[in-house]
Amino acid sequence: MKTGHIVGSLVVLLTLTAATMLNGQSGQESAQVVARVSGADLTLTDLQQFESGKLLQAQYQFYLNERKALEELIDNRLLADEARKKGIPLDQLLETEVYKGVKDPTEDQLEVYYEGLDTQDSFESVHDDVLQHIRELRRNKARAAYVEQLRKQAAINIELMPPSAQVDIAKAYTHGATGAPVVLVEFADYQCPYCQKVNSQIQQLKKEYGDKLTVVFKDFPLPMHHGSEKAAEASRCAGEQGKFWEYHDVLFYSKLTELDALKEHARVLKLDGDRFDTCLDSGAEAAAVKKDFDEAKSLGLTGTPSFFVNGHFFSGVVDYAALKDIVNQQLNALAAQRPQISQR
Known part of the structure; x- marks a missing residue:
């Protein structure tokens, strides 16, 4: 055996992890019949085991979408909890705490932004839309900074896992x-x-x-x-x-x-x-x-x-x-x- 090569217990670790953590499925879900061929059952485990390469990327993209939605849910929960602690409605927290330092752009700033747009519309016709867009950008930035501070103070443990697969590391x-x-x-x-x-x-x-x-x-x-x-x-x-x-x-x-x-x-x-x-x-x-x-x-x-x-x-x-x-x-x-x- 080469120096630095993996040995038995490490192989067992990854093999067991991949085999037992198929996206958090229970044994009953893994045994679910997904097709029958000439009277023989094909289960979800069969699909994962033999066609995992065709499924992993799709599962990962789904996980990324789930994770993004979960992060937004956590942010919303932190804001709601903070509003409850202060004894005020969430809308009031946002206006008085989160957005209190956000200022609208000046007319000169709006005109500079307009000049960078690829549009034939006049400045006057798009003025309100540009103002609202910049206002939202600044509010979103202020909200993100506020939530980041809440995250630092909170105990957050993400248990949503990415998809798993079996990797051969026996001679790596x-x-x-x-x-x-x-x-x-x-x-x-x-x-x-x-x-x-x-x-x-x-x-x-x-x-x-x-x-x-x-x-x-x-x-x-x-x-x-x-x-x-x-x-x-x-x-x-x-x-x-x-x-x-x-x-x-x-x-x-x-x-x-x-x-x-x-x-x-x-x-x-x-x-x-x-x-x-x-x-x-x-x-x-x-x-x-x-x-x-x-x-x-x-x-x-x-x-x-x-x-x-x-x-x-x-x-x-x-x-x-x-x-x-x-x-x-x-x-x-x-x-x-x-x-x-x-x-x-």
Whole structure:
């Protein structure tokens, strides 16, 4: 077994998570018959298991819409609670507290805004509409700032989870403690600018959460990035000499993936140059890279970076706050599952 590779308990963690958390379905829902073929039942579990790649993206889009609606519901609840605390109607809270500092634009400001519009209508004919539009923009900004302060004072625990899928991490390179409560799997491309940006944030995440977090890397070299597949092979060749993560970081920081640069990185990291070159030139790691790529396609992934946190999928351009949010969500969910010890 290679140094740094995942071992048994971590595999069990993700497998159980994916198998038992199909979008929060109960056992009865998972056993629901969705079709019958020649007298044989096909259940919702069958659909999830064998066609998950075709469903994951659609489920994720639905989750994003649900999450957006949930955030709006939380905001509205916080405002309603604040109005009750002050003993006033919500409309009065908005007018006297939230919008109290909002001023209407001056006529000069309205004219400047009008000049930027692509319209043949006269300023006089659109004056009231422009005024109302800017007024709403400023009120929405004031409301968002007020709600943000309420959120900082409130205890909010989001339990709505993204969709989940089973990811094979048995032979993947990992960084972190075996058996960590949170496992973050990243499918990435070394030439992807978003992956390059998020790498430093993942580094920060590992420092902040320590033994609570294990990071797993999976290759997903996109076809439009012609050097990314060879770069993925190169990182694995470095891994054969025990320096996968060091080489992985050099690729993201340097953004140099030409063949000569790939070999030079190996020298900078003081690897056995001849052994590295033989590995890279022979394509010894090409099959392993293709295996990750094929898995990404079977999961329905369409871009990088794509993440699975304890089996739960999310993707796209994410910032550090979003990464922390989903890690904390998993830690809170696991803490809630632990049996409570009675106090005597």
